[in-house]
Amino acid sequence: MNQPAPQTSDRSRLLLLAAGTVALIIFAADLLSPLQGAVAVLYIIVVLLVAQARGRAAVMAAGAGCIILSLIAFAVGHLGAPVDSAIIRLSVSIVAILAATLLSLRDHSARTTLAEQARILELGHDTVIIRDANDVILYWNEGAERLYGWTRHEAVGQRCNDLLGCEFPAETVSAALEGHGHWSGELLRTRRDGSRMVLTSRWLLRRDPNGQGIGVIESSADITEQMRADAERLASEQRYATIFNAAGFAIWESDWSATRRFLFEEMPPESDPLTWLEAHPHIARACVNKAVIGDVNQAALEMFGAANKAELIGRSVIADYTVETEPVLARIVAALATDSDTVEAEVRYLTAAGSPIDTVLRIRVLPEGAPWSRVLMMALDVTERNQARANLEKTSAELAHAVRISTLGQLAASIAHEVNQPLTAIINYGKSGIRWLGRDIPNTPEATACLQHIVSNGSRAADVIARVRSMARKGTPEAESLDPVEVIEEGLALVAREARAANVGISLASDDSVTEIVGDKVQIQQVLVNLLMNGIQSMRTVEDRPRDLIVKLGAAADGLARIGVTDSGTGIAGEPASIFEPFFTTKADGMGMGLSISKSIVEAQGGRIEASNNAEHGATIAFTLPTRSVGPSELSRPIETSV
Amino acid sequence: MKESPIICIVDDDIDVRASLENLLRSVGMSVRTFGSAEIFLEEYNQSGVDCVITDLHMPGMDGLALQEQLNTLGRDFPVIMMTAFPTKSAHEQALRLGAAAFLEKPIDPDRLIEQLEGMLSDGT
Numbered sequence: 083m084n085q086p087a088p089q090t091s092d093r094s095r096l097l098l099l100a101a102g103t104v105a106l107i108i109f110a111a112d113l114l115s116p117l118q119g120a121v122a123v124l125y126i127i128v129v130l131l132v133a134q135a136r137g138r139a140a141v142m143a144a145g146a147g148c149i150i151l152s153l154i155a156f157a158v159g160h161l162g163a164p165v166d167s168a169i170i171r172l173s174v175s176i177v178a179i180l181a182a183t184l185l186s187l188r189d190h191s192a193r194t195t196l197a198e199q200a201r202i203l204e205l206g207h208d209t210v211i212i213r214d215a216n217d218v219i220l221y222w223n224e225g226a227e228r229l230y231g232w233t234r235h236e237a238v239g240q241r242c243n244d245l246l247g248c249e250f251p252a253e254t255v256s257a258a259l260e261g262h263g264h265w266s267g268e269l270l271r272t273r274r275d276g277s278r279m280v281l282t283s284r285w286l287l288r289r290d291p292n293g294q295g296i297g298v299i300e301s302s303a304d305i306t307e308q309m310r311a312d313a314e315r316l317a318s319e320q321r322y323a324t325i326f327n328a329a330g331f332a333i334w335e336s337d338w339s340a341t342r343r344f345l346f347e348e349m350p351p352e353s354d355p356l357t358w359l360e361a362h363p364h365i366a367r368a369c370v371n372k373a374v375i376g377d378v379n380q381a382a383l384e385m386f387g388a389a390n391k392a393e394l395i396g397r398s399v400i401a402d403y404t405v406e407t408e409p410v411l412a413r414i415v416a417a418l419a420t421d422s423d424t425v426e427a428e429v430r431y432l433t434a435a436g437s438p439i440d441t442v443l444r445i446r447v448l449p450e451g452a453p454w455s456r457v458l459m460m461a462l463d464v465t466e467r468n469q470a471r472a473n474l475e476k477t478s479a480e481l482a483h484a485v486r487i488s489t490l491g492q493l494a495a496s497i498a499h500e501v502n503q504p505l506t507a508i509i510n511y512g513k514s515g516i517r518w519l520g521r522d523i524p525n526t527p528e529a530t531a532c533l534q535h536i537v538s539n540g541s542r543a544a545d546v547i548a549r550v551r552s553m554a555r556k557g558t559p560e561a562e563s564l565d566p567v568e569v570i571e572e573g574l575a576l577v578a579r580e581a582r583a584a585n586v587g588i589s590l591a592s593d594d595s596v597t598e599i600v601g602d603k604v605q606i607q608q609v610l611v612n613l614l615m616n617g618i619q620s621m622r623t624v625e626d627r628p629r630d631l632i633v634k635l636g637a638a639a640d641g642l643a644r645i646g647v648t649d650s651g652t653g654i655a656g657e658p659a660s661i662f663e664p665f666f667t668t669k670a671d672g673m674g675m676g677l678s679i680s681k682s683i684v685e686a687q688g689g690r691i692e693a694s695n696n697a698e699h700g701a702t703i704a705f706t707l708p709t710r711s712v713g714p715s716e717l718s719r720p721i722e723t724s725v
Numbered sequence: 726m727k728e729s730p731i732i733c734i735v736d737d738d739i740d741v742r743a744s745l746e747n748l749l750r751s752v753g754m755s756v757r758t759f760g761s762a763e764i765f766l767e768e769y770n771q772s773g774v775d776c777v778i779t780d781l782h783m784p785g786m787d788g789l790a791l792q793e794q795l796n797t798l799g800r801d802f803p804v805i806m807m808t809a810f811p812t813k814s815a816h817e818q819a820l821r822l823g824a825a826a827f828l829e830k831p832i833d834p835d836r837l838i839e840q841l842e843g844m845l846s847d848g849t
Contacts, residue, residue, distance in 0.1 A: 507741060511748070513748055513834035539740055583784055
């Protein structure tokens with residue numbers, strides 16, 4: 083029950099006072115006056131006055147009070163001798179008072195409701211404008227004040243179109259209002275500060291009791307911002323679509339939600355996805371098979387050799403365009419299952435024509451919608467890259483072989499000589515043996531000694547041949563466990579003659595800490611021979627000190643073995659690391675490939691090579707090699723699936 | 726020819742020295758071996774040498790230099806040059822320096838013995 087606003091409480095007190103006074107007067111008149119009329123009917127005035135001043139309770143009290151007063155007056159005047167007419171007059175009065183009371187109560191309710199509804203108009207953010215038939219503004223709510231910038235005071239009485247510069251389809255609107263009594267749509271208006279805005283608006287036709295249109299009630303909301311946001315979003319989507327379609331690499335959108343469901347149905351909870359999937363490769367494949375292609379771009383069509391999108395859309399992401407490697411599938415699903423949003427893997431596909439393409443696949447889960455429902459798959463064709471890499475490795479191997487042969491060529495003279503020595507000895511001993519035995523008394527011990535020398539020299543020759551053969555061998559590098567001392571001593575033997583000819587003393591110094599190295603014997607010896615030959619060369623001009631070439635064998639950090647070749651020559655001019663660059667040479671007839679190939683060999687074996695100048699004279703070039711066999715596959719170089 | 730002519734063998738390769746020594750002993754000669762020209766020059770006794778067989782390519786002083794040195798010191802014995810790399814220039818130079826023979830390795834032992842016997846009987 084609402085009370086009237088505070089500022090009218092003075093007024094209401096006045097009214098109550100008036101009501102009370104009038105009630106007394108009427109009572110007095112009713113009681114004392116000899117008039118035959120129904121004076122008590124005048125109590126209506128009292129009730130009406132009270133209704134203006136107070137709420138329902140007071141009105142009812144006033145009504146009741148007036149009835150009582152009438153009864154009292156009647157009782158006093160006519161109780162002894164009740165006259166019919168007097169009773170009739172009393173009844174009429176009571177009925178009138180009741181009627182007035184009830185009507186006042188209804189009126190009060192209606193006014194309360196109206197007041198509340200008016201407040202709702204004020205509460206809403208939406209703007210409400212009420213106009214008459216001439217478009218003159220009658221009502222302008224707080225929302226309108228805020229939106230348009232005109233106060234109620236300024237707006238009421240103005241013509242709406244003039245004030246707000248409305249733009250709307252006038253004919254459509256009139257037709258709708260006349261036909262249906264309402265219209266909704268968009269219109270443009272101008273604010274007080276001159277800015278234009280777009281509004282969504284609902285108009286209701288106001289009618290008078292005869293049904294005539296007398297104006298419009300409208301409610302509008304500003305959708306300028308929303309329209310701008312919508313336009314931007316549309317532009318953004320178009321941009322996405324353009325990029326998607328124009329990208330130079332294959333992209334396809336896919337839905338992996340079935341994959342996810344299947345996975346979580348099949349996989350026991352608490353399992354580690356990767357381990358479990360790797361143990362169940364057929365499930366991993368089945369999982370990925372459930373991922374469905376939603377859209378593909380032009381580049382994807384070209385990559386797969388498909389004629390149009392329809393050939394690919396709807397298929398599984400690993401349908402006819404087979405993915406070969408299953409461990410990759412397990413890894414992809416496991417990564418997604420552990421909430422990675424990006425997975426990268428190298429994957430081999432087959433095109434529609436059946437030719438294989440190597441791709442680097444990047445999978446990205448977008449956060450929109452149900453989990454894994456929008457997955458972008460992007461593929462970069464790296465077949466050429468892999469092919470080039472394979473070619474490069476092949477070329478490298480061939481070049482290394484060529485250099486080995488060329489080194490062999492350089493050593494040819496030494497090798498020939500080395501074979502010649504034992505051959506000479508064999509012939510000599512053979513002839514000697516014949517002579518010893520041919521004496522009158524055959525000298526058997528001497529002959530036996532000759533034969534033994536023949537055998538040992540024969541073995542010596544055979545060793546040289548074996549070394550030469552292994553140097554010339556063109557094979558794929560193999561890793562095996564080797565005795566480092568043996569490897570080095572054989573390498574030294576290969577250059578022994580050269581060293582002697584150049585008056586260079588060669589020796590091996592080992593601290594006995596390394597008993598095993600892992601690598602390819604031929605290649606390691608190639609590196610060693612390369613370094614030794616370089617060392618010998620570097621001491622060509624040394625006259626004032628001994629020409630020493632020392633090979634040091636020891637342990638390095640990380641469990642590696644270190645083999646260093648130290649000379650007492652002239653050292654390296656400039657930056658020591660530069661000698662490993664291809665085509666670096668200080669020799670007029672040098673190719674300059676030896677050291678750069680040595681570097682590649684060492685690095686392929688899993689070691690490092692470096693050069694430095696010694697404190698006193700000359701330089702040291704040292705390389706490291708692994709000592710423990712971690713598995714033969716470690717040292718070979720297949721095309722790897724990258725992580 | 727002397728009863729046991731003394732042949733000096735100068736070669737840096739031990740197997741060559743040893744096998745030649747064995748060979749020449751088997752025909753009754755005495756042999757002394759030296760690992761380098763320098764060692765030979767230090768240790769040889771002028772009167773105790775009937776022939777020198779030397780390798781051409783050796784680290785340090787090579788065979789030709791040895792020959793020159795011996796010429797300078799004055800020698801009264803023949804010098805035989807042997808080598809695994811018989812180049813024309815080396816051959817010419819050896820002959821110019823007065824080598825009695827220029828042999829190619831691997832040496833034919835019979836031929837060597839023939840030549841030695843020939844030289845020693847001609848010689849002093």
